[in-house]
Amino acid sequence: MNHRDLIAGCQQDWDHYIQHNFVKQLGQGTLDKASFQHYLQQDYLYLIHYARAFGLAVFKSANPAQMRASMPSLSALVEHELTLHIDYCKDWGLSEEDLVALPEGVATVAYTRYLIDAGLQGDLTDLYAALIPCALGYAEVGQYLTQPGNAVQAGNPYANWIDMYAGEEYQQAAYASVEFFDQLLAEIPADSERARQLQGHFTTATRMEIAFWQQGLDRSL
Structure with missing residues (x-):
C-alpha cells in the first residue's frame, strides 16, 4: 500500500481539508485578517509540537537510515522554520x-x-501516518491554490503564503517525507488489520487539520 490508498480511504475528509473555506477565502484574498492572525498564532504553537513529533520519529527509528529520513524535517523546524x-x-x-x-x-x-500519542503508543509507521497529512496536505493546498480560478495573485495579501507552499522548496521537502512514508507502507497489505490501524491515524489527523482551519476561521479557543 502507499499514501494514496490512505487518502482514498478518507477521500471526503481529505477534499474538505484541501478545499476548506479557510483555504478558499485565503486564495481569493477575502479571508479576514484577524482569522489569519489567529491561525498564525496557533500554527506557531503547533509547530513546536510538530518538531517534537519528528524528534520522537528519530527516537522510534530502527536504524540510522530511518533516523536520517526524519532529521531534515526536525532540523528545518527547530533551526529555521520556527524563526x-x-x-x-x-x-x-x-x-x-x-x-x-x-x-x-x-x-x-x-x-x-x-x-x-500516536508515536508513543505505536511505532514509526503509526507516527508517520499521523504526521503526513500535515506535510502532504499543505503541499496539495499549494497546488490547489495555483490552479486556474482557485486564487488571485494581484492585490492578495496572502499571495506570499500561497507561493511558499506551492514553491519548489516546500514541495520537494514534503514529498521527500511522503516517499519515506511509502517505504514504510510498502510491505503492508492494503486489506490487512495493520492497514486499517494506519488508516485510522491518517483519517484522524486529516480531520484534525479540518478542525485547525476552522479554528482559524472562527478565531476560537
Whole structure:
C-alpha cells in the first residue's frame, strides 16, 4: 500500500481539508485578517509540537537510515522554520510575545497531543501516518491554490503564503517525507488489520487539520 490508498480511504475528509473555506477565502484574498492572525498564532504553537513529533520519529527509528529520513524535517523546524514563522508573523503585526501569549486552542491541543500519542503508543509507521497529512496536505493546498480560478495573485495579501507552499522548496521537502512514508507502507497489505490501524491515524489527523482551519476561521479557543 502507499499514501494514496490512505487518502482514498478518507477521500471526503481529505477534499474538505484541501478545499476548506479557510483555504478558499485565503486564495481569493477575502479571508479576514484577524482569522489569519489567529491561525498564525496557533500554527506557531503547533509547530513546536510538530518538531517534537519528528524528534520522537528519530527516537522510534530502527536504524540510522530511518533516523536520517526524519532529521531534515526536525532540523528545518527547530533551526529555521520556527524563526521564519516569527519573522513572517511580524509582517502581520504579531510579535514573538504575541505568539506565546495566546493559549493553545482546543483544536491545537487535540491535534498536537494526538500526534505525540500516536508515536508513543505505536511505532514509526503509526507516527508517520499521523504526521503526513500535515506535510502532504499543505503541499496539495499549494497546488490547489495555483490552479486556474482557485486564487488571485494581484492585490492578495496572502499571495506570499500561497507561493511558499506551492514553491519548489516546500514541495520537494514534503514529498521527500511522503516517499519515506511509502517505504514504510510498502510491505503492508492494503486489506490487512495493520492497514486499517494506519488508516485510522491518517483519517484522524486529516480531520484534525479540518478542525485547525476552522479554528482559524472562527478565531476560537
